Amino acid sequence: QSVLTQPPSASGTPGQRVTISCSGSNSNIGSNHVYWYQQLPGTAPKLLISRNNQRPSGVPDRFSGSKSGTSASLAISGLRSEDEADYYCAAWDDSLRGRVFGGGTKLTVL
Amino acid sequence: QVQLQESGPGLVKPSGTLSLTCAVSGDSISSRNWWSWVRQPPGKGLEWIGEIYHSGSTNYNPSLKSRVTISADKSKNQFSLKLRSVTAADTAVYYCARVPEFDYWGQGTLVTVSS
Numbered sequence A: 001q002s003v004l005t006q007p008p009s010a011s012g013t014p015g016q017r018v019t020i021s022c023s024g025s026n027s028n029i030g031s032n033h034v035y036w037y038q039q040l041p042g043t044a045p046k047l048l049i050s051r052n053n054q055r056p057s058g059v060p061d062r063f064s065g066s067k068s069g070t071s072a073s074l075a076i077s078g079l080r081s082e083d084e085a086d087y088y089c090a091a092w093d094d095s096l097r098g099r100v101f102g103g104g105t106k107l108t109v110l
Numbered sequence B: 001q002v003q004l005q006e007s008g009p010g011l012v013k014p015s016g017t018l019s020l021t022c023a024v025s026g027d028s029i030s031s032r033n034w035w036s037w038v039r040q041p042p043g044k045g046l047e048w049i050g051e052i053y054h055s056g057s058t059n060y061n062p063s064l065k066s067r068v069t070i071s072a073d074k075s076k077n078q079f080s081l082k083l084r085s086v087t088a089a090d091t092a093v094y095y096c097a098r099v100p101e102f103d104y105w106g107q108g109t110l111v112t113v114s115s
Helices: none
Strands: A008-010 A018-025 A034-039 A044-047 A063-068 A073-076 A085-093 A098-101 A105-109 B003-007 B017-024 B034-040 B047-052 B059-061 B068-073 B079-084 B092-099 B108-115
Touching: A008 A018, A008 B003, A018 A085, A018 A105, A034 A063, A034 A073, A073 A085, A098 B047, A098 B059, B003 B079, B003 B092, B017 B034, B017 B092, B017 B108, B047 B068, B047 B079, B059 B068, B079 B092
Parallel strands: A008 A105
Antiparallel strands: A018 A073, A034 A044, A034 A085, A063 A073, A085 A098, A085 A105, B003 B017, B017 B079, B034 B047, B034 B092, B047 B059, B068 B079, B092 B108
C-alpha cells in the first residue's frame, strides 16, 4: 500500500487529454513539492514535472502538473502513442522523514 | 552531463548482504544535492530506499532502516548501498539517483536473491 495513491490505470485515444491523479496527506503533498516521472518499459524513470508544475528542459509542453491541497494531477494533452508508459508521483513526507512514491499509473493509448 | 552508473553482484544468496555502488560523473557528490537509492521489484512500482548527503547525513525508508546502510566515498565520487539479511522479496532492479528532484538516474541493475 503506497503512501501516495494513484489509479492503477488510465487510457485515452490519440489527441485526447488525460489526467492522472495523486492523492496524499498533509504530511506529504500538503506541505511539500510533488514530482512526476515517466517510465517507459525497461528503462529508468524520467523526470517529467518538478516542484508541482515545472517542466524540465526538453519535456514537451503537452505535459503539465498541478497541486491543490493534498492532491496533485498530471495532465497530458494531445496524447501520442509514445506516451504509453507508467507514471509515478513522488513527494517528501514530513512524518516518515523520507521520500514516498505513488503506486504508479499505467497509461494505455488506445 | 550528469551520469550515474550502478555496479555490483547480480546474484545474492538469501540471508546475505546486497552491496551496490553508484559512480557519479558530471557532478560532485559534495555538491548541494542528496544521492539516493530506489528499487523496483519485477512488475511492481518504485520504492525509495534511502539517501545520503556529502556531510554523511542519511535518511532511510522506515521499513528498511534496520537493514540498510548508505555511505559515500568523496575521493571516488561514488556512494554505496548495503542491504543486510536479504530475502527473495529484495529481488529488484536497483537504481541510484540524484535528489531531491530525482532528475538524474542510473540505468538500474537487477539483483536477484536466490540460492
